[in-house]
Amino acid sequence: MPASGASQSADVVVIGMGVGGEHVAGRLAEAGLEVVGIEAELVGGECPYWACIPSKMMIRAGNLLAEARRVPGMAGRTEVAAEFGPVAARIRDEATDDWDDRAAVDRFTGKGGRFVRGRARLTSRNTVEVDGGTVTARRGVVLATGSRPQTPPVPGLDDVPYWTNRDAVAATEAPASLLVLGGGTVGVELAQAFARFGSAVTVVEAGDRLLSREEPEASALVAEALAGDGIAVRTGARVTGVRHEADAFRLTLEGGGELSGHRLLVATGRRPVLTGLGLENAGLDPEARALEVDGRMRAADGIWAVGDVTGRGLFTHVAMYQGELAARYILGDPAPDADYRALPRVTFTDPEIGSVGLTESAAREHGLDVRTGLARIPASSRGWIHKAGNEGLIKLVVADDTLVGATSAGPMGGEVLYGLSVAVHAEVPIPRLRHMMFAYPTFHRTVEDALRDLKPRGS
Ligand SMILES: Cc1cc2nc3c(=O)[nH]c(=O)nc-3n(C[C@H](O)[C@H](O)[C@H](O)COP(=O)(O)OP(=O)(O)OC[C@H]3O[C@@H](n4cnc5c(N)ncnc54)[C@H](O)[C@@H]3O)c2cc1C
Numbered sequence: 283m284p285a286s287g288a289s290q291s292a293d294v295v296v297i298g299m300g301v302g303g304e305h306v307a308g309r310l311a312e313a314g315l316e317v318v319g320i321e322a323e324l325v326g327g328e329c330p331y332w333a334c335i336p337s338k339m340m341i342r343a344g345n346l347l348a349e350a351r352r353v354p355g356m357a358g359r360t361e362v363a364a365e366f367g368p369v370a371a372r373i374r375d376e377a378t379d380d381w382d383d384r385a386a387v388d389r390f391t392g393k394g395g396r397f398v399r400g401r402a403r404l405t406s407r408n409t410v411e412v413d414g415g416t417v418t419a420r421r422g423v424v425l426a427t428g429s430r431p432q433t434p435p436v437p438g439l440d441d442v443p444y445w446t447n448r449d450a451v452a453a454t455e456a457p458a459s460l461l462v463l464g465g466g467t468v469g470v471e472l473a474q475a476f477a478r479f480g481s482a483v484t485v486v487e488a489g490d491r492l493l494s495r496e497e498p499e500a501s502a503l504v505a506e507a508l509a510g511d512g513i514a515v516r517t518g519a520r521v522t523g524v525r526h527e528a529d530a531f532r533l534t535l536e537g538g539g540e541l542s543g544h545r546l547l548v549a550t551g552r553r554p555v556l557t558g559l560g561l562e563n564a565g566l567d568p569e570a571r572a573l574e575v576d577g578r579m580r581a582a583d584g585i586w587a588v589g590d591v592t593g594r595g596l597f598t599h600v601a602m603y604q605g606e607l608a609a610r611y612i613l614g615d616p617a618p619d620a621d622y623r624a625l626p627r628v629t630f631t632d633p634e635i636g637s638v639g640l641t642e643s644a645a646r647e648h649g650l651d652v653r654t655g656l657a658r659i660p661a662s663s664r665g666w667i668h669k670a671g672n673e674g675l676i677k678l679v680v681a682d683d684t685l686v687g688a689t690s691a692g693p694m695g696g697e698v699l700y701g702l703s704v705a706v707h708a709e710v711p712i713p714r715l716r717h718m719m720f721a722y723p724t725f726h727r728t729v730e731d732a733l734r735d736l737k738p739r740g741s
């Protein structure tokens with residue numbers, strides 16, 4: 283690595299080495315290009331250190347406790363004594379290496395990449411300033427700066443030591459009580475995980491339901507599941523003020539009433555990171571909500587963007603998919619344009635909420651002539667056998683006799699989603715799906731019941 287202040291050049295400069303940037307940079311370096319990868323914090327970004335992986339470790343542990351609590355009445359007796367220590371240790375030692383990215387940096391440099399730690403900024407379309415030096419990009423620059431938590435303008439919030447996802451996954455113990463502001467993906471996943479370790483959790487959601495981007499039937503299922511874990515859910519709740527006193531957070535609600543908790547997790551959405559990047563020096567709009575890209579991930583001539591910064595989905599699999607496409611275009615290896623029709627999403631609550639493509643209401647907003655079919659997991663043979671913890675459903679959204687969207691909620695709902703994702707992606711006609719065999723007795727066999735429930739055309 284050149285010394286601070288030095289000038290250097292490379293084929294490609296990647297700004298932001300989260301999952302998206304790391305993927306492009308690694309692929310290009312492996313292909314023999316000279317690549318400079320620049321990261322202000324940790325190579326790997328949010329997902330391995332503060333998001334997907336540690337949160338899923340907490341969820342896995344919480345689900346083990348929930349399964350153990352389901353033993354009575356099904357298989358004998360259990361005594362469950364939840365301990366958060368092993369989860370915190372696993373996150374520190376196995377997931378994050380105590381928030382040390384040496385292995386990730388070595389992985390990149392091992393592929394031939396040059397790594398610079400620092401906060402980069404474009405000074406023109408092909409020059410990047412970092413750590414007092416300049417890097418000139420011969421082929422192009424990839425922007426992969428991710429997203430950061432978006433906090434709502436609630437009076438007092440800026441003055442209190444609230445948690446974001448970063449503090450939540452780095453916790454060494456489950457708080458006695460936890461207020462969660464926001465009932466989206468982050469809110470419901472972490473609320474359930476902490477509740478299973480004994481925290482008294484309240485979720486405060488401004489909208490009229492949890493997981494508002496999912497089907498209403500899925501929102502209802504999650505609300506019931508959280509209630510089953512003893513979580514208080516307040517939907518349609520507006521917080522008008524926050525205070526922190528005597529080691530407790532207090533939220534004032536519109537219309538009266540107050541909620542208090544030892545910790546406050548703010549999970550009210552994320553925003554692409556565009557400020558301070560010098561976008562104006564490259565002819566791009568620094569005030570935009572997200573970086574607009576074409577199907578080949580180009581934001582401008584010689585500038586590509588991938589991951590959360592593009593505002594498309596905010597998922598690791600989207601960042602990697604876009605990263606792969608950007609790498610192929612940069613390498614001159616033709617690939618189809620990005621296709622988001624079959625974008626899959628999984629909220630890792632218990633039951634898991636998997637979904638792909640359009641929801642019923644989104645399909646109607648697109649002007650499609652929509653038919654739906656719905657079947658419940660407990661009514662299926664496998665659901666009935668499974669018994670405790672069998673809540674779930676399959677919902678199909680069909681237009682023009684093709685599946686355009688689906689929800690698979692239930693035990694392993696995210697895994698069951700796979701077949702439905704293939705059907706949306708490959709535009710499998712409904713008569714062909716109906717002619718398929720579904721193994722007995724599986725959870726995915728409920729897809730057949732949902733196909734049977736599809737309303738006839740024009741009804
Ligand atoms: C709690 C939580 C759980 C999640 N769970 C899942 C999940 O289960 N599955 C899933 O698919 N997604 C999940 N996500 C979303 C996932 O984490 C993101 O979609 C993913 O991390 C996006 O990757 P990225 O590379 O675009 O951005 P990031 O991971 O945010 O990486 C961007 C990087 O750019 C760096 N950077 C920014 N500006 C500069 C600069 N000027 N110079 C140098 N470096 C810079 C940052 O330091 C950062 O490391 C979760 C998110 C959260 C918050």
Ligand SMILES: NC(=O)c1ccc[n+]([C@@H]2O[C@H](COP(=O)([O-])OP(=O)(O)OC[C@H]3O[C@@H](n4cnc5c(N)ncnc54)[C@H](O)[C@@H]3O)[C@@H](O)[C@H]2O)c1
Pocket residue numbers: 434435436463464465466467468469471486487488489492493494519520521549550551552595596597627628629630
């Ligand atoms: N399993 C996964 O794949 C996974 C897990 C976590 C996060 N993510 C990604 O991270 C993104 C961000 O997650 P998130 O949960 O922070 O955002 P989100 O957009 O999913 O949900 C935010 C919620 O906060 C609510 N809200 C906003 N302002 C509020 C206020 N003042 N008071 C009360 N509620 C308020 C919104 O109505 C919304 O329901 C997700 O969109 C997702 O793409 C993915």
